[in-house]
Each structure stands twice: as C-alpha cells, then as structure tokens.
Amino acid sequence: MKFGVALKSALEALRANPMRSFLTMLGIMIGVASVMAMMAISEGAARQVDAQISSLGANNLTVRPGADRRGGRSSGAGGRTPFTDSDVEDLRSEPYALAVSARINGSGTVVAGETNWSTSIYGVNTDYFISQAWNAQEGRLFEDREVSSGQAVAVIGVTISDTLFEGSSALGQKIRVNNVPVTVIGVLDKKGQSNFGSDRDDVVIVPITTARNRILGGNATTRNYVSDISVSVTPGYDMALAQDELEERLRVIRKIRPGKDDDFRVFNIADFIRARSSTQATFGILLAFTAAVSLIVGGVGVMNIMLVSVTERTREIGLRMAIGARKQDILGQFLFEALGLCLIGGIIGSGLGVGAAELASKLGDFPVNISPTIALVSIGASVLIGLFFGFFPARRAAQLNPIEALRHD
Amino acid sequence: MSLSPAFAYRRKAINHSMQSPATSPPLISCRKVTKTYVMGTQKVHALKGVDLTFQRGEMTSIMGPSGSGKSTLMNLIGALDVPTSGDLEINGKNLAKLKSNDLADLRNETIGFIFQQFNLLGRSSALTNVKLPLRYSRNPLKDIDARAAECLEMVGLGDRMDHRPMQLSGGQQQRVAIARALAGSPSILLADEPTGALDTKTSEDIMDLLTGLSDQGITVIIVTHEHEVAEYATRRIHFRDGEIERDERATT
Ligand SMILES: Nc1ncnc2c1ncn2[C@@H]1O[C@H](COP(=O)(O)OP(=O)(O)O)[C@@H](O)[C@H]1O
Ligand SMILES: [Mg+2]
Numbered sequence: 327m328k329f330g331v332a333l334k335s336a337l338e339a340l341r342a343n344p345m346r347s348f349l350t351m352l353g354i355m356i357g358v359a360s361v362m363a364m365m366a367i368s369e370g371a372a373r374q375v376d377a378q379i380s381s382l383g384a385n386n387l388t389v390r391p392g393a394d395r396r397g398g399r400s401s402g403a404g405g406r407t408p409f410t411d412s413d414v415e416d417l418r419s420e421p422y423a424l425a426v427s428a429r430i431n432g433s434g435t436v437v438a439g440e441t442n443w444s445t446s447i448y449g450v451n452t453d454y455f456i457s458q459a460w461n462a463q464e465g466r467l468f469e470d471r472e473v474s475s476g477q478a479v480a481v482i483g484v485t486i487s488d489t490l491f492e493g494s495s496a497l498g499q500k501i502r503v504n505n506v507p508v509t510v511i512g513v514l515d516k517k518g519q520s521n522f523g524s525d526r527d528d529v530v531i532v533p534i535t536t537a538r539n540r541i542l543g544g545n546a547t548t549r550n551y552v553s554d555i556s557v558s559v560t561p562g563y564d565m566a567l568a569q570d571e572l573e574e575r576l577r578v579i580r581k582i583r584p585g586k587d588d589d590f591r592v593f594n595i596a597d598f599i600r601a602r603s604s605t606q607a608t609f610g611i612l613l614a615f616t617a618a619v620s621l622i623v624g625g626v627g628v629m630n631i632m633l634v635s636v637t638e639r640t641r642e643i644g645l646r647m648a649i650g651a652r653k654q655d656i657l658g659q660f661l662f663e664a665l666g667l668c669l670i671g672g673i674i675g676s677g678l679g680v681g682a683a684e685l686a687s688k689l690g691d692f693p694v695n696i697s698p699t700i701a702l703v704s705i706g707a708s709v710l711i712g713l714f715f716g717f718f719p720a721r722r723a724a725q726l727n728p729i730e731a732l733r734h735d
Numbered sequence: 736m737s738l739s740p741a742f743a744y745r746r747k748a749i750n751h752s753m754q755s756p757a758t759s760p761p762l763i764s765c766r767k768v769t770k771t772y773v774m775g776t777q778k779v780h781a782l783k784g785v786d787l788t789f790q791r792g793e794m795t796s797i798m799g800p801s802g803s804g805k806s807t808l809m810n811l812i813g814a815l816d817v818p819t820s821g822d823l824e825i826n827g828k829n830l831a832k833l834k835s836n837d838l839a840d841l842r843n844e845t846i847g848f849i850f851q852q853f854n855l856l857g858r859s860s861a862l863t864n865v866k867l868p869l870r871y872s873r874n875p876l877k878d879i880d881a882r883a884a885e886c887l888e889m890v891g892l893g894d895r896m897d898h899r900p901m902q903l904s905g906g907q908q909q910r911v912a913i914a915r916a917l918a919g920s921p922s923i924l925l926a927d928e929p930t931g932a933l934d935t936k937t938s939e940d941i942m943d944l945l946t947g948l949s950d951q952g953i954t955v956i957i958v959t960h961e962h963e964v965a966e967y968a969t970r971r972i973h974f975r976d977g978e979i980e981r982d983e984r985a986t987t
Binding site: 328330331334338342641642644645646647648649650651652653654655728729732 | 810813815816835836839840842843844848850854856858859867868870871872915916919
C-alpha cells in the first residue's frame with residue numbers, strides 16, 4: 327500500500343465534506359469524552375480512597391469490646407467487658423505490634439474567652455498519634471510523662487483552633503474543657519472529613535489519664551477502661567496473620583474458653599473502606615461500560631457513513647483501480663478516512679472529556695484525576711474503533727469489481 | 736482554446752507511419768478470446784473467440800452495434816477483467832498469469848484509459864486529477880507536479896491546471912482525462928467512446944490529439960459509433976455479435 331497516497335486521498339475526502347465529517351466525528355467525540363470523564367471520575371475516587379486509607383495511618387487493627395452481631399442477634403450487649411490499660415500493655419509485647427494506642431472518647435464543651443463550642447474529646451496515649459500518623463502542625467504533641475502524670479494539656483484540631491482563636495495562635499492558651507482548664511500545647515495537622523462524613527479536625531485531645539480523672543468523669547471512665555485499642559502492625563507483617571494472632575491473644579487475655587464466641591471485635595478499617603470503595607468501583611465500571619457503549623455507537627456511526635461514502639464514490643473507486651491503484655491502496659484510503667474521523671474525534675473528544683470531568687467535579691464536589699494515560703487510552707480506544715469499524719467498509723471498497731464500479735451511477 | 740502546433744493534425748484517411756506488422760512482435764495479442772456473462776440461467780456470449788493483434792504505434796478504431804462486445808474487449812485488454820477462455824498477452828506477458836497487484840501495476844504503467852464520461856474527480860483540480868496515476872506508481876517520479884503540468888500543457892490546458900472539472904467544458908474535461916491517461920507514459924491508450932459526450936467540433940480536436948499521440952508511438956484503440964471518428968484511425972475493426980466482422984487497414 328502506498329501510505330502517503332492513501333492518507334492524502336483520505337484527508338481530501340474528509341475535507342471535501344466538512345459538515346458530514348463533523349457530524350460523524352460527533353458520535354466519537356461524545357463517546358471518547360464520556361469514556362474519558364468516567365475514567366477520570368473513577369480514578370479520582372480511587373485516589374480518594376487511597377488517601378483516606380493512608381490518612382488512617384499505617385496498617386491498623388482496631389479492637390472494640392462487644393460481640394460481633396450475627397444474624398441480627400446481639401449476643402449480650404450488656405455483657406461488654408471493656409478493655410483496660412493492662413490489656414494495652416499486654417498487647418505491646420506482640421511481635422507485630424509497632425504501636426498500641428488506647429483511646430477513650432466522649433464529648434463536651436470547650437470554652438476560650440467568650441467562645442464556647444461543642445466538640446469531641448479524646449483521651450489517648452502517645453501511641454495514638456503514631457497509629458493515626460498524626461502530627462502537630464504547630465507546637466507539639468504530649469509525651470509519655472505527661473500522660474502518666476495526667477497533665478492538663480491538650481492538642482487541638484484545626485477546626486477548634488480556627489473556631490476558638492480565629493487566626494491568632496492557640497499555643498499556650500488556656501481553654502476550659504468541660505470546665506477543666508487545660509493548656510493548648512499543639513495544633514494538629516488537618517485530616518479533613520472522615521470516611522463517615524464527620525470533621526476529624528473538630529476534636530480536643532488530652533492525655534488519657536487526664537480525660538479519665540477529670541474531663542470525661544463518669545463511672546466507667548474513671549477506672550482503667552479504654553474504649554478502643556488500635557494496634558499498628560509492623561510494616562511488612564502480613565495483616566491477616568496479625569489479625570489472627572491478635573484475636574488469639576485477646577481470647578487468652580479475656581479468658582474465653584474454646585468453643586465460646588469472641589466478646590470483642592477486631593477490624594481493619596482499611597479493609598472496610600476498600601470494601602465500600604469496591605461498590606463504588608463496580609458502579610464506576612458500569613458507568614465506564616455505558617461510556618464504552620456510546621463510543622461503540624459512535625463507531626457504528628462511522629461505519630455507516632463510510633459505507634455510504636463507499637457507495638457514493640463507487641465510480642471513483644473504479645477509476646482509481648483503472649489507473650493502477652492496488653486493492654490495498656483502496657483499502658488504505660478508506661481505512662485512513664475512518665481512522666481520521668475517529669482520531670480527530672478522539673482528540674477533540676478527550677478535550678471535551680477533560681472539561682466534562684472538571685465540570686462534574688465542580689458541580690458534584692468530588693475529586694477527579696485526569697492523567698495523560700487516560701487521554702492516551704481514550705484516544706487509543708477511538709483509533710481502535712476506527713480500525714475496527716472502518717475495516718468492513720474499506721474492505722468492501724477494495725473488493726469492488728473495477729468494471730462494475732466504473733459503470734455505477 | 737488552441738492546440739499546441741505539434742498536435743494540430745487534421746483528419747487523415749491514409750496510413751503514412753505504419754510499421755510492418757509482421758516484423759515486430761505485437762504489443763497486444765488476443766487468441767481465441769471469449770467472454771461469457773452468466774446472469775442467472777441466462778448466458779450472454781459477449782465475445783465468441785476473438786483473434787487480434789495490435790502493433791506498437793497503431794491507431795485502431797472499433798465500431799459495431801451496441802452490445803456487440805466492444806467494451807468487453809476493451810476491458811479485457813485493459814486488464815480490468817479476465818476472459819472466460821483464450822489468452823491475452825500484453826508486451827509478451829500473459830495476463831492470466833498475473834496477480835491482482837501486477838495487473839494494477841500494468842494498468843498504472845502500460846495502459847491509459849479514456850472514458851466517455853471522463854471520470855474525473857469532481858472535487859479535485861485538473862492538476863490533481865492528472866497526478867492521480869503518478870501517485871499510485873511503484874516507480875514514482877521525483878516531481879509528479881511537473882510531469883502532470885507537462886501533460887496538461889501537452890493537451891493544451893497549461894492555463895487551466897487549477898480548475899475543477901465543473902469549471903471546464905466537456906472537451907476540456909476530456910483533455911484532462913487524456914492528460915491523466917498520458918501521465919504515466921503508457922504504451923497503450925484505450926478510449927471507449929471518448930467523443931460520445933462531445934459535439935462534432937470538440938470531437939475533432941480530441942481526435943487530432945489522439946492521432947498525434949499515436950504518431951508518437953503510442954498504441955491507440957478507440958471504440959466509437961461515429962464514422963467521422965473512426966476515420967482518423969489507420970485500422971478499422973467492425974464487431975458484430977461478439978465476433979470480428981471486418982478488420983481493414985486504410986491504404987493510400
Ligand atoms: N457485466 C455484465 N453482465 C452481463 N452482461 C454483460 C455485462 N457486460 C456486458 N454484458 C453484455 O455483453 C454484451 C456485450 O456488451 P458490451 O461489450 O458492453 O457491448 P458494446 O460495448 O459493444 O456495446 C451485451 O449483450 C451486454 O449486455
Ligand atoms: Mg460499450
């Protein structure tokens with residue numbers, strides 16, 4: 327095949343009928359734009375999930391008291407034995423435990439000057455910051471000795487800092503947390519929304535001892551109780567294995583006899599999010615599938631127009647054959663014409679796709695991720711569509727009998 | 736529009752440049768060529784065993800009633816179709832032995848077609864139309880624009896190169912078609928009723944042009960209904976019912 331001739335003839339044909347070429351491309355444009363937008367949106371969602379998982383901190387296994395609910399029955403909600411500080415200490419000696427964080431949580435009011443604010447209050451040990459991969463953006467976190475001596479210090483989330491101090495530094499300020507005066511020693515990094523939609527920066531964190539003894543005073547919290555434990559697993563250690571070992575250890579600690587159900591739950595929140603995101607992914611695949619269907623419909627449109635074009639130009643094909651075009655030359659010409667339609671449509675379409683994704687992101691307030699890979703894949707897909715749907719009409723043109731073609735009117 | 740002087744021939748009834756047919760091998764030879772079209776149960780015997788040879792530089796007219804097989808013969812010689820039986824040789828090459836691509840190349844290099852309906856590409860300029868066979872050539876010229884322009888000048892259209900077929904008269908369009916047929920320097924020109932769509936004066940111009948080309952050594956075969964046109968040729972073949980009825984050479 328003479329590549330240059332086929333290309334030139336194809337371009338001449340496309341230019342000869344600009345309106346038709348444009349309308350034919352429109353189908354491909356819309357197809358490519360929707361494929362591209364869908365990919366950008368699902369990629370964006372996937373990235374968001376990754377970000378959420380990494381914001382949870384490294385591989386954490388969260389432990390809560392209370393049996394798993396099975397078949398809608400709760401086996402003894404009243405019989406929840408809380409975890410205690412000694413459980414936390416015990417778990418520290420597990421081989422996979424990088425950090426074992428303990429937390430009690432409650433809510434209350436914080437007051438600074440005239441402003442008061444209802445918020446979450448956590449009492450934690452220092453491992454909590456490790457397991458959550460949470461650092462102070464200003465000031466510092468509290469230390470072990472401040473936990474053991476129950477100091478009246480607090481680190482606060484960005485939301486609290488912004489609400490109570492409106493731009494002036496919170497460091498060293500005295501705030502009253504449930505009427506207990508504490509000193510702000512640090513402001514935490516911004517975490518943003520939690521996976522469940524709450525503001526993770528709307529929090530005051532104090533040493534667990536301080537919380538128990540003074541701030542979240544109540545029967546349950548006054549003793550050594552811990553609401554939840556989070557075990558950070560050493561990187562490289564198999565998570566499932568760690569989870570099994572942790573469950574085994576907890577059964578021993580809590581003296582559960584063989585055959586009896588666990589009275590605690592261990593879960594991997596990352597798994598939880600992944601499971602939830604796999605639903606999203608399925609939805610995303612459905613959307614992408616719909617988009618792909620529209621691209622294929624665009625391809626069928628191209629094939630249709632190419633068939634019309636071959637019929638209209640039967641005499642021209644006969645003439646080209648009579649003056650020495652080989653079958654492949656004719657094949658190439660019409661294939662390039664279809665490819666040209668799809669490629670140009672694909673390029674314009676991917677531009678539209680970027681726009682559509684950006685717009686959807688603005689209107690729907692979710693992240694999109696537009697990468698060159700996505701653009702290449704979309705344009706590549708349109709080229710494949712062009713090859714696939716262009717081939718049949720092109721072959722029909724190439725197989726024409728020159729005499730009959732010349733006699734065609 | 737005037738012809739370049741080299742081609743300002745007038746009609747002639749005599750043969751003055753014939754080579755002796757017997758000495759040189761024929762450029763085209765047909766042996767017992769038949770062509771039968773099958774349409775359902777019906778068979779049409781378009782050619783019933785034609786024996787013919789054409790010499791280099793010969794100018795031949797083929798006449799005969801409609802349906803007598805003239806176009807069928809032209810299509811076979813032009814390597815656009817294959818005979819039902821018999822042999823066709825061009826330049827000593829048996830067409831039956833050539834593959835599709837070789838036939839295409841033969842049409843590109845050796846044969847030039849001229850049609851009654853011109854068959855120009857309507858959206859392309861005269862120059863682009865003439866360039867078309869050069870583009871498909873396997874031994875491409877360096878400057879196909881120059882060659883196409885040269886051919887258009889040869890047919891007297893040097894000043895119409897950028898015109899589209901629509902902007903040209905019928906005679907001018909046929910000249911473009913002749914230039915296109917000439918572009919690849921063919922040894923054979925096949926013209927199936929080239930003047931069928933033209934008035935008498937224009938027909939004469941076209942025939943003068945073709946006569947000049949034949950004088951340059953190109954083998955020209957013209958199918959026509961018109962005696963005036965046929966008289967330009969030095970050899971006149973008459974067809975009837977798929978057979979040669981008469982094959983005569985004009986003499987001084
Ligand atoms: N493609 C075809 N299919 C069937 N019959 C055909 C075909 N082409 C030509 N014929 C028949 O063959 C005969 C010769 O046709 P043709 O060579 O075109 O005649 P001419 O050019 O002398 O008028 C006619 O009877 C015509 O109907
Ligand atoms: Mg005919």
